[in-house]
Amino acid sequence: MDLDTDMYDDEPTHPRKSIKPQPTEPQIEMEATQEFMPAQSMPTTPRAQGTPTVPLQVTVVIPPPAASVSRRKFMGVSVAGLTAIGGAGAAAAIGGVAMAKWLQNDGLGDVSHGPMASNTQIGHLLRRAGFGATPDDLTMYRNMGFNGAVDRLINYQKVPDDDMENRLKALNINLNSPLNQQRWWLLRMSWTQRPLLEKMTLFWHGVLTSSFHKVGGSRAYMRMIIQNQFLRSHAFDTFDNILLGITSDPAMLFYLDLTKSRKNAPNENYARELMELFTLGLGHYTQRDVYEGAAALTGWHVKGLTSQYYPQDHNDLVKTYLGHTGNLDYKDVINILANHPATPWFISRKLFTFFAYENPSDDDLKPLVDTYVQSGHNMGEIMRTLLLSSQFASTKAYRGRIKSPVEFTVGAYRAMNINGDGTGLPAITTLMGQALFDPPNVAGWPGDKVSALWLNSGTWMTRLNYIDLLLARGTVARTGSTPLVDLQGIVKTHQLNSPEQFVDHFSSFLLDSELASDRRTQLLDYFTAQGSSARGAPITLGNGTSYPLGRVRGTLYLMMSSPEYQLN
Amino acid sequence: MKLTRRAMIKDGLLVVSAGMIMPAIFSRGVASARAQALDGSRLAQSANDRTLIVVQMAGGNDGLNTVVPFTDPLYLKLRPTLGLSDTKVLPLDTRLGLHPNLQPLKKLWDAGHLAIVEGVGYPNQSLSHFQAMDIWQTLDLNGNGSQGWLGKLVSGLVDQEGHPFKAIDIGVQTAQALQSISTQVPTIANISTYRIYPDPVDTDGGNARLQALMKLYNSYPGTAPYAALLDTTALSAQDGSRQLRQADVTYHPAATYPKGPFADGLKVLAESIVQGLGLRVGYVTLGGFDTHANQQATHDVLMLTLANGLSAFYNDLAAHGKADNVVVMTWSEFGRRVDENGSQGTDHGTAAPLFVLGNPVSKGIYGEPPSLSNLDQNGNLKYTLDFRSVYATVLDRWMGASSKDVLGGSFGIQNFLPQA
Numbered sequence: 001m002d003l004d005t006d007m008y009d010d011e012p013t014h015p016r017k018s019i020k021p022q023p024t025e026p027q028i029e030m031e032a033t034q035e036f037m038p039a040q041s042m043p044t045t046p047r048a049q050g051t052p053t054v055p056l057q058v059t060v061v062i063p064p065p066a067a068s069v070s071r072r073k074f075m076g077v078s079v080a081g082l083t084a085i086g087g088a089g090a091a092a093a094i095g096g097v098a099m100a101k102w103l104q105n106d107g108l109g110d111v112s113h114g115p116m117a118s119n120t121q122i123g124h125l126l127r128r129a130g131f132g133a134t135p136d137d138l139t140m141y142r143n144m145g146f147n148g149a150v151d152r153l154i155n156y157q158k159v160p161d162d163d164m165e166n167r168l169k170a171l172n173i174n175l176n177s178p179l180n181q182q183r184w185w186l187l188r189m190s191w192t193q194r195p196l197l198e199k200m201t202l203f204w205h206g207v208l209t210s211s212f213h214k215v216g217g218s219r220a221y222m223r224m225i226i227q228n229q230f231l232r233s234h235a236f237d238t239f240d241n242i243l244l245g246i247t248s249d250p251a252m253l254f255y256l257d258l259t260k261s262r263k264n265a266p267n268e269n270y271a272r273e274l275m276e277l278f279t280l281g282l283g284h285y286t287q288r289d290v291y292e293g294a295a296a297l298t299g300w301h302v303k304g305l306t307s308q309y310y311p312q313d314h315n316d317l318v319k320t321y322l323g324h325t326g327n328l329d330y331k332d333v334i335n336i337l338a339n340h341p342a343t344p345w346f347i348s349r350k351l352f353t354f355f356a357y358e359n360p361s362d363d364d365l366k367p368l369v370d371t372y373v374q375s376g377h378n379m380g381e382i383m384r385t386l387l388l389s390s391q392f393a394s395t396k397a398y399r400g401r402i403k404s405p406v407e408f409t410v411g412a413y414r415a416m417n418i419n420g421d422g423t424g425l426p427a428i429t430t431l432m433g434q435a436l437f438d439p440p441n442v443a444g445w446p447g448d449k450v451s452a453l454w455l456n457s458g459t460w461m462t463r464l465n466y467i468d469l470l471l472a473r474g475t476v477a478r479t480g481s482t483p484l485v486d487l488q489g490i491v492k493t494h495q496l497n498s499p500e501q502f503v504d505h506f507s508s509f510l511l512d513s514e515l516a517s518d519r520r521t522q523l524l525d526y527f528t529a530q531g532s533s534a535r536g537a538p539i540t541l542g543n544g545t546s547y548p549l550g551r552v553r554g555t556l557y558l559m560m561s562s563p564e565y566q567l568n
Numbered sequence: 569m570k571l572t573r574r575a576m577i578k579d580g581l582l583v584v585s586a587g588m589i590m591p592a593i594f595s596r597g598v599a600s601a602r603a604q605a606l607d608g609s610r611l612a613q614s615a616n617d618r619t620l621i622v623v624q625m626a627g628g629n630d631g632l633n634t635v636v637p638f639t640d641p642l643y644l645k646l647r648p649t650l651g652l653s654d655t656k657v658l659p660l661d662t663r664l665g666l667h668p669n670l671q672p673l674k675k676l677w678d679a680g681h682l683a684i685v686e687g688v689g690y691p692n693q694s695l696s697h698f699q700a701m702d703i704w705q706t707l708d709l710n711g712n713g714s715q716g717w718l719g720k721l722v723s724g725l726v727d728q729e730g731h732p733f734k735a736i737d738i739g740v741q742t743a744q745a746l747q748s749i750s751t752q753v754p755t756i757a758n759i760s761t762y763r764i765y766p767d768p769v770d771t772d773g774g775n776a777r778l779q780a781l782m783k784l785y786n787s788y789p790g791t792a793p794y795a796a797l798l799d800t801t802a803l804s805a806q807d808g809s810r811q812l813r814q815a816d817v818t819y820h821p822a823a824t825y826p827k828g829p830f831a832d833g834l835k836v837l838a839e840s841i842v843q844g845l846g847l848r849v850g851y852v853t854l855g856g857f858d859t860h861a862n863q864q865a866t867h868d869v870l871m872l873t874l875a876n877g878l879s880a881f882y883n884d885l886a887a888h889g890k891a892d893n894v895v896v897m898t899w900s901e902f903g904r905r906v907d908e909n910g911s912q913g914t915d916h917g918t919a920a921p922l923f924v925l926g927n928p929v930s931k932g933i934y935g936e937p938p939s940l941s942n943l944d945q946n947g948n949l950k951y952t953l954d955f956r957s958v959y960a961t962v963l964d965r966w967m968g969a970s971s972k973d974v975l976g977g978s979f980g981i982q983n984f985l986p987q988a
Contacts, residue, residue, distance in 0.1 A: 257860065257861065257911075260861065260911055265910050267911075269860065276696075282696075399792075399793050400793060402794060402797075430740075431740065431757055431761060432740070433740040433741050440741075441697065443698060446741070447741075452794065452797055453741055453742075454741075455794075455797060455798070455801055456740075456741070456742050456752065456753075456754075456755040456801060456804075457752065457754045457755060457756075457762075457801055457804040457805035457808055457809075458740060458754070458755045458756050458757050458761070458762055458805075459740060459741075459755070460801045460802065460805050461761070461762060461763060461764050461805050461809060462757075462761060464764055464765075464781075465761070465763075465764065465765045468765045468766075468767060469765075471767075472767040472768060472769070473765070473768065516789075518787070519784065519787070522780065522783060522784060522787070525780075526776075526777070526780045529776070535768070535769035535770075535771060536769035548769075549769050550767050550769040550770045550771075550777075553767065554767060554770070554776075554777045554780075557767070557777065558777070558780055558781055558784060561781055561784075562781075562784050562785075562788075563784065563785055563788040563792070563794070563795070563798040563799075564788075566794075566798060567793055567794065
């Protein structure tokens with residue numbers, strides 16, 4: 001095993017290669033040509049003759065190639081941009097947590113919903129219902145007990161998040177740019193005190209998804225943020241309201257072509273996906289339902305950054321949709337879907353897979369389905385049922401999924417309390433396989449369903465290199481400027497007096513203190529090994545002993561690159 | 569003696585405990601993993617050093633505007649705005665012509681290095697992207713397969729030395745066609761990031777830290793979640809990144825590749841061939857073919873991207889004396905509807921042509937272009953050639969593998985590749 005010794009001397013500058021096409025000419029889809037013009041007579045584009053009247057099979061739209069943004073330009077920061085990951089930020093001190101070694105726990109076992117919760121329980125909860133823990137998070141949520149922690153996560157309105165909002169405001173981010181939109185959201189997730197709200201928004205973004213590649217061109221990028229804010233503000237609303245909102249959402253109207261649908265030429269795209277990917281799943285509807293549903297859904301059109309319903313462009317013939325007959329409109333369609341017996345199973349399966357584990361049984365889902373019905377389709381109540389379920393606390397769920405790129409990236413940024421401007425974070429998540437506001441297709445990210453798909457040799461090395469970047473390269477390390485993570489400061493704040501205390505401190509909030517003793521020993525061996533690593537200012541522990549910088553932060557790197565840390 | 573994890577991987581045998589939370593492909597028991605490994609050596613019955621490059625055109629390429637039936641009057645009638653007239657297409661014969669932006673491929677045709685396989689599809693074609701892609705990649709016509717056809721092939725090619733670059737997938741997520749139970753295919757977004765960076769303060773270039781890391785992976789209990797996946801990923805990355813980096817230092821492309829991720833990906837594949845990394849199967853995806861609206865501008869760019877990329881790739885290999893050893897084939901999950909829709913686009917279709925190119929290819933048009941007048945009930949083309957027949961030809965006549973074993977049946981052989 002050997003590595004080239006010159007590696008750190010040549011920071012890669014190549015832009016990221018994308019598997020998506022990169023048009024050499026921009027093809028901006030001008031919204032003016034796509035928008036509904038009330039003055040126009042309709043329909044303007046009747047279907048060609050010979051169009052079959054028999055409804056067609058299920059169609060799924062994959063967005064057209066990067067039309068209005070050059071991918072190269074967009075991702076041009078690539079790894080070169082990574083060096084600026086933290087911007088000018090200095091490491092904030094991690095607040096005063098006592099350094100007791102937490103009691104280890106046999107997995108989650110029977111989760112105690114009592115007054116005190118363990119590191120394992122809270123670590124698991126915050127990874128799934130958020131993006132992991134800082135030492136402060138861990139202490140605060142432990143003291144609430146598991147039930148109290150779940151309450152706090154769901155009742156997010158009671159938790160002020162002004163600090164995060166102010167920090168974002170101070171960065172003065174221009175949101176009319178896909179890259180900045182990604183950065184803005186990744187920082188929100190990193191700094192928020194309402195982690196489940198952001199996680200739930202991410203969940204919805206993967207289900208009711210849209211992409212900036214097909215949202216109406218560069219003048220319409222803000223539609224993505226408008227959709228994001230809608231999903232956030234209604235994250236725990238009833239499923240009916242969420243479906244109503246997304247149906248008339250400007251980005252979605254454009255992404256799935258509903259805005260192009262006309263009274264006499266209904267576009268089937270949204271009608272199809274609404275059933276296949278949002279509510280029912282394959283097998284619960286016929287092609288006739290697609291066709292009739294498309295007619296019922298006509299009338300909505302984008303209007304700048306908003307949308308408008310034009311009754312005169314609604315097809316008011318009698319339709320038969322999923323067994324219901326009448327002059328149905330979009331409200332009827334949503335009402336029928338939200339009350340369809342397949343819907344609670346469909347959406348519960350999505351939630352359970354994302355938040356707990358893959359391939360849930362019907363028994364696993366039944367309590368969620370029951371809550372859906374009993375709560376009037378309230379997503380917040382379903383989430384409560386899920387988070388308090390024995391399945392969520394089971395050993396099957398614990399470390400039962402591979403961290404997604406966003407979970408990994410934000411998790412480390414958050415845990416290390418990085419106070420940067422987030423430059424480079426979008427390129428990192430993209431290279432790991434997940435670009436926010438840019439799902440691979442209308443089905444969202446496959447890794448949200450089968451998390452092992454997030455991991456391969458290339459994405460694994462990107463994870464490692466990101467950790468290296470955070471710990472060792474966030475600023476130009478060799479010039480002696482303040483690194484992103486101030487290890488000497490952390491040692492002082494938390495009074496880390498020995499290599500054991502160092503490892504146990506980071507293990508508590510990075511690994512729930514769930515670190516087998518032989519593996520802990522491996523880390524300590526690395527920490528205390530003699531020789532090499534002469535560069536950089538050594539780290540002095542509380543007991544007065546100094547250790548080479550490379551060994552100290554190398555130990556932390558090993559923890560955050562370990563198999564255990566890849567798991568969620 | 570206890571087998572080391574590495575030794576198990578060498579023998580193509582991964583220990584995967586049952587009941588773990590994994591995709592089906594990683595959750596099989598030891599017995600079936602062993603059977604698969606044995607199966608693998610059978611699949612790779614006659615080893616050769618030839619390379620197959622598979623280009624996925626994701627989203628459903630409009631076959632009718634790629635290889636155009638320009639003399640069929642029905643074509644322009646059904647494509648009033650999108651149709652390509654005889655003055656635009658690059659004629660191949662009296663019936664068919666290439667999209668005007670495929671000039672570089674026309675050059676290969678003229679030189680005798682391009683074959684077109686017409687009317688490719690399968691019975692009861694799915695119009696769903698996801699089901700159709702599953703079928704093409706896993707060969708399960710119900711769309712429920714998990715192992716990829718190339719994955720099955722590659723698992724039999726990984727030799728005792730475990731060369732990491734028997735196959736390479738370009739991108740950030742491994743294509744389903746390359747999924748297999750016993751082998752993980754290196755998935756490379758680009759060479760510059762396909763490496764593990766050392767801490768600048770480590771004077772040993774990161775050796776000690778990397779060794780400690782590999783030990784953490786190697787000693788990660790086999791019964792722990794995702795153990796097999798994590799361990800093979802780490803090994804594949806560690807072996808591969810070193811080799812690729814060494815190869816990269818001395819590789820000089822002999823052709824000018826166009827800018828963009830597709831050509832960049834092809835360049836990585838060319839590099840691994842030229843530098844002798846042992847590549848047998850390369851995979852690269854060009855996406856964006858789902859042209860429901862305003863198709864022309866999008867499709868024009870995609871055709872150009874495809875042709876210029878493949879042309880540079882061919883020229884690079886030819887200049888390095890490797891062109892006789894490489895065959896490229898394209899595929900897309902479906903073609904598009906014959907009549908254009910009301911938004912200057914086309915909806916999901918069925919049968920479509922695909923390209924096979926390279927010096928070993930016998931120039932010509934194989935299969936039969938589907939009739940434009942005899943459509944199915946949805947207004948789609950009726951396929952004339954089973955896609956598995958294309959796979960069988962490539963496997964038997966080029967890869968020296970047993971198509972019967974890989975495909976699980978006989979589907980006939982086409983003559984776009986000569987008999988060995």
